[in-house]
Amino acid sequence: MERYILTIDQLEELYSIIKDEYKLISPTLKDGVIQYSQNIDFKDLPFGYTQMESAGFYTVKTTDDCYFSYIRPYNSLKQFLRPPKVNFMTVRRIDNNLTFEYHLKYEKYAFFDVRRCDLKALYILDKVFIENKYPDIQYKTVRENMFIVGVNCLKASDVCFCESMDINFEEGYGADIFITEIDKNFLVEVLTEKGKNFLNKIKLKKQQSMNLNKKEEVIEKFKTTIKKKLNTENLKDILYSKIDSPYWEELGKRCLSCTSCTQVCPTCFCFDIREENSLDMKVSERYFVWDSCFNQTFATVHKFNLREKISHRYRQWLMHKMAYWQDQFGTFGCIGCGRCITWCPVKIDIQIETQKLRDL
Amino acid sequence: MKIGVFKFSSCDGCQLAFFDIAPEIINSEYIEISYFLEATSFNIYDRFDVAFVEGSISTREEEERIKDIRDRSKIVVAIGACAVSGGIQSARNFGNFEEIYSFTYRENYFKDINPLSKPISDFVSVDYTVRGCPVNAEEIIEIITSLLLNKTPHINESPVCIECKRKSIPCLLVMGSPCLGPITVDGCGALCPSLNRGCYGCFGPIKGANFESLRDLFKERGFNFEELIKTGFNAYNPYFRGVIWR
Amino acid sequence: MILQNPYCLINGKVIKVKRENYNTVSVWIRSDIKPENGQYVIFYGFGRGEAPITVASYNDGISLHTIRIVGDVTGYFNRISEGDDIYLRGPYGNSWDLMEFEGRQIIIISGGLGIAATRWLMEEAIQNRDRFKEVISLYGVKSVDDLLYREEYENWSSKIRFSVIVQNPSEAWSKDVGLITDLIEKVKIDKDCGVFICGPDPMVKAVVNQLYNIGVDKSNIKVSLERHMKCSVGTCGHCMFGPFFVCKDGPVFRFSDIDHFFDKKGV
Incomplete structure (x- = not known):
């Protein structure tokens, strides 16, 4: 596995070349909450914000410890992989004959800054929609054409309990590259060919000197901030x-x-x-709705x-x-x-x- | 399909939904608008396949008229908060009628006005209801096309919360504002929450929703549950009566 | 590889329509579906949507479907006639396995419209009559008006033990009156018999309890369940029953597998 160390400027460069090629989804502070949104500028990433979350409570505050100071956003990737309302079929009636038009509209998405819990969620949704006798073509097509930048969490909120739900901190869960913020620099681990191609486009030094234990330290430190535990045995x-x-x-x-x-x-x-039918009874649109x-x-x-x-x-x-x-x-x-x-x-x-x- | 559109005590706003879809109605070979005072001067008050009724029943005359419309119509559809629940004018149902009347009108302005503004379902059987203040045209289309197909229309029964989440609108209750979304029927597209304003329930209550739990939450937060419902045009809805008040 | 869209509908032709009773019709359809015994298909009605309908019989490209016209989609079948085009997808779900009980006594129990899901099973049992010790088919309905497939009774009765019981016969009815459980009481049941049931949930519950008390093992009882099946491929979640997607894990279940969840209200 190739590893690189990026500065914040190099991270911005990486962000913009991904944005050039994909419809980029990344977190931003909008309507008072950190949420995934489209077409966000690098400067509008919620760097330095952190959520205070507990049961039925949400607020954000600023901190200057680090960049990736926040946790997973309000909405999740299913918003994009399986949107709330999808027109999958149009039926037209001419005399008494029906014609069917099946729609497969999809975007070439890249997701910047996906946390391990949300990556695992995709891995779980794959089992529902892809590892099925009848795979869902819409989901599968989006899934196969997407690019994912994973990011390691630095601090858990009061509602996080991923560790109890069998999250494997060694596992990439399908991310193309994985970022760990270490002392305001970024360790980038390249997990796929797609990821490698992007990193080749920016001038970088391969990581040599950094002690890999540092990454383990970040993860271990994160784990100590998870207060919520669930005993899942049996x-x-x-x-x-x-x-x-x-x-x-x-x-x-x-x-x-x-x-x-x-x-x-x-x-x-x-x-x-x-x-949804038209009043002239000639067209019926069919939708998937959450x-x-x-x-x-x-x-x-x-x-x-x-x-x-x-x-x-x-x-x-x-x-x-x-x-x-x-x-x-x-x-x-x-x-x-x-x-x-x-x-x-x-x-x-x-x-x-x-x-x-x-x-x- | 012969359609009649009728108005009782109301602002005429729900009828505008028909204007939103006027070209489709006119072009459909299956639909004939035979009575619609707001839209045409040529009205035939005879028999109707479907009567869309806007407005609440507020006077004696209206009580008689709604019964007559029921007798003439195969299907009666209540449209909007007034017809479904009694409307904003049902706010008087919770106060002193004499006081409100004398404050609002000169003496004997309306002689036969009823002390209570009631939904049409208090007087006649209603086949379907379309919620909202105002209703949206999509639900009118769903009612008409379903009746043409002789099937039950799909009528929303899920809460506004589902629309907020579909649109990634942060929950106002969690963010600290009063909101009736959890007990209110969706269909508005979460219009108020999308403008950072709590839902005040203009689509009316969900049957069997957990009013008690939301009331407890309002109490805990220092919000006035009953007052918010009373401003929402649906306070006199049958689902509230007997649960929140008699 | 081009993926098959699971929601693609195929075209079928209505070969024959028969009015069974006041609210039920049988339609014979020629199409390319290749169903197994116990599976179901999804029918589409323009503007109405889709409904799951069991395959009541199948022979040489023609499938039989018996439909109670109650729902929004099934209303479509009110107006259907011979020669009409019809749109469907499938078949879906698992199937009955009659041969699991080869050499033993077979008991088929149907309630109401449930006989649509057991008719093909009866036909298969009749065809393979000599491979079973005995074949008994018991059918219960609420009123005489509810009876389906009346023209078949004579034929079935001549080949297997087929009995009908009516709960509230308003008109002249010379045969058994009562519940399906009363009919079961009259039968000598082997403890190692194989049982196939399709009917309303309360009936299934009563019948299983009765058989269990006689000593029939719940793993030898197969039931076909009805739930709100929409997508039919195990992704929309509507038909979920305990840990099962009735649409793809069923509709046929071994009762011992669902026993823990079956009589729990709201599962």
Whole structure:
């Protein structure tokens, strides 16, 4: 593996050559939150900001310790890989014959500054959409044409618990290059050919002198800032034995069923298929639209909602993330990014609730 | 399909949705607008396949008229917060009627005005509701095309929160502002939150939403839950009655 | 490699339409789908969307589908007639495996529209009658009006033990009256029999309990479930039932696999 040391100016150069070639998505401070956005200038990256996040609470403040002082953004990559509303098909009716037009619109995306939790989320979504008997062509096409710059986190927030959810800090999770900020310089590890081509375009010295232990130190230091822990040992079987627990009712009383957790979750993939028809009844557009297991129409059979109570829906969500997912895809559906905790208006914390359920 | 568009106590704004889609309506061979006072001088008050009704029932005369429209129509669709919930004028339902009346009108200006402004569903059976203040044209299209196909229209039942997240709008409640998004039907495109203003519920409540939990949260934050609902044109919605108030 | 878009619809031709009762029709369709016994297909109706419909029988390029016209998509079948084009995709899901129980007693239990999912199974059992010790098929409906495939009963009865029970016969009905469980009581059931069930969830629950109490192993009971299947390829999440995607892990399940989740409300 090739390694380079970049200065902040060289990092900017790398950023702009990636931007020339791809539709670049990177974090920025917008509407008061750090979020992924398109076409962001290097100077508008949220360098020096850091989020204060806890259950149902979010604010940002500045710090001058380092550049990559923030954690993962508010939204996740699914916003781009599987957008909220996709027109996948147009049906036209001429007399009584139908013609079908299938759409495959995709962008050539590059993602700058993706944290390990979000990279793992892609690896999990791949199992849903690609490692399937019928792969999703839209997702697969975007996925195969994208470029990813991974970045190591320096400090966790109060909602982060990635370490508990089997994050492997040695693993690149499909990133093309991986950046570790070390004393205001940047160690760049090149993981793919695509990554190598970009680095060849800027004048660089191969890393020689830097002690690799420094990177390990950064990661170890980061790990010490993760305060949240979840005991996942035998979690699936324990949760399976708690399906009848009266505690779900307690959660049902608090949960607003507002769908926020599912929509900010980087791995929640459920969608609805909707039809929008023209008034002349000649054209019907078909859409994929983000859906949520908290919606009342989600689990209906002949218009009867099988998960009538909010407690049923919350249980479905937590059980899916922490238990069912393991039977379905061999991993947890949760990556410990803590978004659902921060953005739950009524402060339901999936880590605390899962721990409570296992201790019941 | 013979369509009638009717107005009761309301501002006429929801009817404008039909103007948004006027070319499509005119060009569709399946649709005939037979009664629509705001749009045409040629009106035939006969039988209707679908009656779109805007406005709340505020007077005796309106009570009779809505029943007559129901009798003449195969399908009745309530459009907008007034018809669905009673509208902004239902704010009087929560105060002293005599006081409000004498403050607003000169004596005997409206003789037969009812003390309560009510949704049309309090008087007749309603087949479908289109929420909003005002409604959006897409939902009117969905109702018409679904009826033409003889299928149930897709009517939003998910909360505004889902639209905020789709648009990456940060949650106002989390950021510290009062917002009724979690208990309010979506369809507005999260218009207010996108302008950094909390949802005040103009699309009205979701059936079976967890009002209690949101009320507790408002209380904890020092926001007035009941007041915000009362300013949202849907306070007298049947889903609120019996839960938040009688 | 060019990827096949899983949402591509193919064209089929309606060969025959038969009104079964007040709300149910059977349609025979010629298309390129090659279904296995127990699988389902997705039908598309213009402007309406898609609905999963089981394959009730299949022979030489022609599949039979029996549809209760209740939903928004199935409303389309109200107006369908011979020679019409129809659009579909599939087949999807897993299938029944009759031969797992070769040499043993076979019991097929259907409730209401559930017989659409067991009809082909019965036909296969009849064709291979000599490979099983006994074949019993029990069919329960609410009222006489609900009965499907009436013209087949005589044929089936001559080849296997086929009985029908009606819960509330309003009109003249000379045969059994009651619930499907009453019918099961009248049958001598081998403990090592193989059971195939399709019907409403409460019926499945009652029948499984009854068989379990007689001594039938839950791993020898197969059920076909109905959930809200939309994408049919295990990605939209609507049909999820416990850890299963009914659309691709099912619709046929070995009862012992789903036992833990089956009678839990809201799972």
